[in-house]
Amino acid sequence: MQYRTIGILAHVDAGKTTLSERLLVEGGSLRAPSGAYLDSDAQEQARGITIFASQAEFQHGGFTYQLVDTPGHIDFAAEMERTLAILDAAVVVVSAPDGVQGHTETIWQRLGALGVPTFLFLNKCDRAAPGPALAEVRSLLSEDCIDLSGGLGPAAEALAERDERLLEVYLEHGYNQAAFIAAAREMVRQRRLFPTFCGSAREGVGVEALLDGLDALLVPHYDPAAPFAAQCYGVRRQPDGTRLALLKITAGTLRPRGHVGAGKVGELRLLRGAKSENLPLAEAGRLCAASGLPEVCIGDGLGAAPPLPGGALKPLLSAKVLFSCPPQQAVSAFKTLEDEDPALAAEWDSQLSQLTVRIMGQVQLEVLTEVLRTRFGMEVSFAPPEVLYLETIAAPVEGWGHFEPLRHYAEVGLRLEPAPRGSGISFASECPTDVLALNWQRLIETHVFERIHRGVLTGSPLTDVRAVLLCGRAHEKHTEGGDFRESVYRAIRHALMHAENVLLEPCVQLSALVEPADAGRLLSDLSRMSAETAPPVPQGARTRVQAVVPLSETLGYAQEFAAYTHGRGMLSLLPAGYRPCHDTAAAVARRAYDPERDVEHTADSVFCSHGAGRIIPWREAAAHMHCRR
Structure with a gap:
């Protein structure tokens, strides 16, 4: 069996779900469009939008199509984006009366970045002639959007203009179907051709032409005899709480009770809208849901498969969660939701007793409120969203950290340097190994990267900084691994307290x-x-x-x-x-962050004096450092 995974993508109200259900009708998997087969969640039906990506299967042309219906609202763009890398092709739906919308351009750019072959469907052509919309698509998206509603023949000249070899064939022999199909397939694969079809999903017009185009021009290749490989593109939970890892098998096969790394699959399920059924075997190219893999997370590559590429549509807003239940209950619920949507990045600040999540917009907050009420029995609300700031430095600065309670010892000196925008945190060492052994230096590097370091202006994450190890000291008897962790954290914070922060x-x-x-x-x-x-x-x-x-x-x-x-x-x-x-x-005034009261990110050092640890305030700490003597 040959499997093909297609995603239906669009801006809100373009008719995306209507087209998805019409494809299922044409493929014999649905008797009639209902509007609720894929958008089965109560919130989706109430709001009239897709919130959660859903999937179904249908047959056409001897192929099994695995259809993924994705959210069209920008607040759920992360959910949409997670599916893009596992698609064999995308079908972008554009409403002919409304034309190309802002979110359409966003989708188009992400598909281009990931190299996904793309088809277009100009929908609602029963309400507006397709000509203006087609012209706009070619102007705003790509001139290579060619109308193939009538097949390849009527578009032969436009296709030949895009391929030198095909042009030679066309000029010498005219339209040759086999040659044009072969060339068009390659152009689609290389994203030099975007087959476009006009019609009405509601009336079923143009849908068969779209399916014929997918049959003829989409040629993915999967090898079930190759070593097992799969990618995790989602996590869902069944009504009974069973965790399912959504996998695309990219090579080989997978069976129930089969081993995946250190884990063992329980059941394999085939998702069909809100329902699922047992799957005895998942072959290369297949989408499936596997239980029994608690360590497998969204984005993981399994077996020989690489991890999925990271998303570009990341939340840039955060919101504080307001709740009345015990904190542990709230944190647990949000960590479950974070497992299903890593972009939430739920963070509990025990010092402030504050829970924050990252979000795309207000509609997402409304959906989260209802999800927490219905799934977890929790009543929550959210403070007004705030933008997610970052902090960096404008000039090099040194920082020192010393950690020496009784029977512990570690000291670190670092220089923080500004790094190019968007580069994140990096590490280098200028410390000779005869001063500090290489194993300790490697441990220091690990500690630089293992936590999010807070800036001192607003407590926002530190970024775009190069940390250079200048000096370090260990004690032959008393130094333990955790001692360098404490000294590294203090050294970075010490530098920031003296820095020109941005x-x-x-x-x-x-x-x-x-x-x-x-x-x-x-x-x-x-x-x-x-x-x-x-x-x-x-x-x-x-x-x-x-x-x-x-x-x-x-x-x-x-x-x-x-x-x-x-x-x-x-x-x-x-x-x-x-x-x-x-x-x-x-912005600093609004946050009202006091770095000296943030004891979990202290810049002070600890020295041993008369058999006990003594805290030296950050303003005085440098003068006490052993490396500087």
Whole structure:
């Protein structure tokens, strides 16, 4: 059996779920569209949007298609993005009346970054002629979006223009179906051709042509005889609490009770909408759900498979969780949800008795509130979201840490240096091995990376810093591994307390397409938002404006934009990395973080005096260091 995994992707209200169910009807897996087969969750039905990726199977052309229906709302983009790397092809749905939307461009860019072969379906052509939408798709997404609604023959000239060898065949012999199919397959694989089909999912028009195109032009290859390989793209829990790891078998086979690394599979399940059934064998190319693998997490590569690539659509907001139940109960519930959605990154601060999660937007908070109520019986609310700041330094600075309670000893001297933006934390050593043995130096390196170090302006994570080991000391009898952990943490914090610290804020690349009459308002708003704006560029009858904007200034702006453009404007916001904060003083004042009261991230050192540990405040610690004598 040949398996093909396709994902249906779109902006909200493009008709994505309608198309998914129509494909299932055409493939004989569903009698009639119901709107609830894939969007089976009560919240999905109440809101009319897809929140959780779901999957189903159908047959067509002798192939088994595994269909993944993904969320279209930007707040659940991380859920959508996790499925992209396991797709053999994506079908991007564009509403003909509405045209390309901002989220469509976001999806398109991620598919390009991951190299996923992509088909398009211009939907709702019973409500609007496809011509303008097709022109917009070719203008905004790619000129290689070619209408194949009538098959390859009518598009022969357009296809031949995209391949020199095919052009030679076409000029000499005219249209040759075998040659054109072979060339089109290769162009689809290389993303030099994006087959486009026009129709109406609701009426079933154009769906068969789309399926025929997938049959003819999509040629994935999987080897069931190869060594086992699989990738984990999701985690779900059954109503009885059983944890399921969602796997794509990329090579070999997997059976119930088979071994995966150190784990052993319990059951194999085949997911079909809200239901599932036992699966006796999962062959290469197959999607399945496996129980009994508690150590397998989203993104893991199993067997010979590499890990899945990390997502680019990461939350840039955090929210404090407000709850009345015991903290342990709240933390446990959120850790379960984090297992299913790692982007949540739930963090419990025992010092402040505060639980925070990372989120994409307000709708996600509303969904989380309901999930916690229905699944865990917990009533929670959330404080207003805040942007996720980072911190770095502007100039090199030294820091020292000493940890010497009775019968313990370790001392570390580090130099922190600014590193390129987006590079994270790195480590190097200038300490000779005759001063500190290599095994201790390697342990110090481990401790540099094993925790998130907090900055001293707002307590936000430290980034874009190179930590250089200058000196270190161990005691022949009293040094234990944990001693260097304490001294490394103190040395980094000690350096930050003396540093020229820089607060970094997340920014977004704003791209807007507006009527010329609305361009002035947009440019005025961007100026108010401290944006770096490029000159406006005419694009057809409209105006394209691009800018880099602090994320904090864009919160709620999508609704404002939609209002003054009367829904005719197109707005896309993509992560644009971190930049120095445009209002550092205000941000620091809002956070009201006191680094000296953060005892879990202390800069003070501990020295032994008269048989007991003595705390030396960070301002005085450098003068006491043994390495500096």
